[in-house]
Amino acid sequence: MRQLSPKISPWLASFNQQLSTMQANGYKPTCTNVREGLAYLTAAFVTDIPAIPWVQDDLVPSPRYKVPVRIYHPNPNRALPVLIYFHGGGHMAGSITVYDAICRKIAIAAQHIVVSADYRLAPECPYPAGADDAYTVVKNIWVVLDQRQLQYQRQLSIGGDSAGGALSATVASIVQFDPAIDIHAQLLIYPSLDYTLSAPSLDENNNGYLINKEKVTWYFNNYFQQNEDRKTASPLFAEFSAKLPPTLVISAEFCPLRDEGIAYLARLRKAGVASDHLHFADLPHAFLNLENLIKEECQRTYQNIGAWLNLKKTA
Template identity: 80%
Template sequence: MRQLSPKITPWLNQFNQQMAVLEANGYKPTCTNIREGLAYLTAVFVTDIPKIAWVQDDLVKSTGYPVPVRIYHPSPDHALPVLVYFHGGGHMAGSITVYDAICRKIAQAAKHIVISVDYRLAPECPYPAAVEDAYHVVKNIWHVLDDRKLNYLPQLSIGGDSAGGALSATVANKLQFEPNTPLHAQVLIYPSLDYTLSSASVVENGVGNLLSTKKVTWYFNHYFQHQEDRKTASPLFAEFSNKLPPTLVISAEFCPLRDEGIDYLAKLKKVGVATDHLHFSDLPHTFLNLENLVKEECQRTYQSIGAWLNLNKSI
């Protein structure tokens, strides 16, 4: 029988009770309170912030919009491979500041230079602004590293969580037929890959598990503002070839997006792409942002990301 981790259940029950009271008193989601909520949640539960030897902000050139990034180099005297990371937040929330500790942990665990991307958010900047930002950062990041005279290896991986996973998979799809931008690997953490919300887990886990189907629908309605074909925009329904990067998917049993990641892996396997899957049978979506409640699980996640990026696939 499925059972949510007792490490999270008391907090989640309290959270659901508080949300019920707020809604009874007229609460409505706005981009402001959604952004504040994710920032507050992360600040409260991700308090172990490792020191990284070199951290600086920069801009990556793009068509019309210079994209802010934060660069984490855990060992500036050594040439390290590069990971471009896209934060989660439903395409409406999150930032390089909110995800600072998480990106530090990835850089430390994987021994990679991590590029955290502050892509544009909806509703101010709807689809496809975030996709354009993500694509241009991946294409042009080498120029920034060269200008900074950083020690790096020309080995590029990409990844992200939730909406950031959608951006990563979308960029991977765009690049699979561009031989001048090879991707070493991809890491998708409870990724959003189906904008049509057609998976069974969307219904099964859509109420009471922190990320609700109602909230995801609200996110997507603000992200897609011009009657775009959401199926065409979904990485799960894009073209799959063996040119896609080796991909690790990290999923959570009580996440409404669970099945999307699993189905994506199946399609990768079908075309011969190397894959691996780390599944947590008792956790909800967004568990990396709840680290103090599930420290061992988060530690395993970071260790697994490092192993995959360094091509040690024994997870």
């Protein structure tokens, strides 16, 4: 029998009650309040912010848009591999500021230089702006690191959570046939991979678990504004080859996006791509943003991320 963790269920019940009251009083989502909501939630529950000896903001060059990034080097005296991280937020919310503590923890756990990308958000900048920015950062990050004269290994991994996972998988799909870009590994944390909203878990986990099908639909309607083919845009339905990067998928049982990550794993394995799966049977979507409620589970997540990024991958 499925059961939500007792560490999180009392808070989630209170959250759902407050949301119900707000809706009864006329609340409706806007880009402003969803951004504030994710920022407040993360600030309230991710309060352990570890020190990193070298953190700086920069811009990744591009003819169309210079993408802001924040670079975390956990050991400036060592040449470390690089992870580009794309934050979550439904393509409408989140930022490098909101995800600062999470990226610090990944940098320390993995002993990687973490580059957090502040890609453009909908509705102001709809599809494909965010995906273009993600590709820009992956393609041009070495220029920025060289300009900064940082010590690094030319080993590049990519990853993200939720919508950031969608961006990571989209870039991985594009560069799998580009010999100029080599992706060592990919990290997908409760990723959004199917813009057609066809996964059964969207209905199974539709009520009371932070996000639901209606909210995800609203996100995507703001993201896609020109009647794009959403199936074509979905990483889950893109071409899969053995040239895709080895991938760790982290999923949660009570996440509406659960089945998308599991289906993506199946397609990777069928294509002969090394992959691994970390599943939490009692957690909801966005649990890394709720760390103070589930510290052991978050610590386990960071430990697995570090191990995966540093493992030599074989199919």
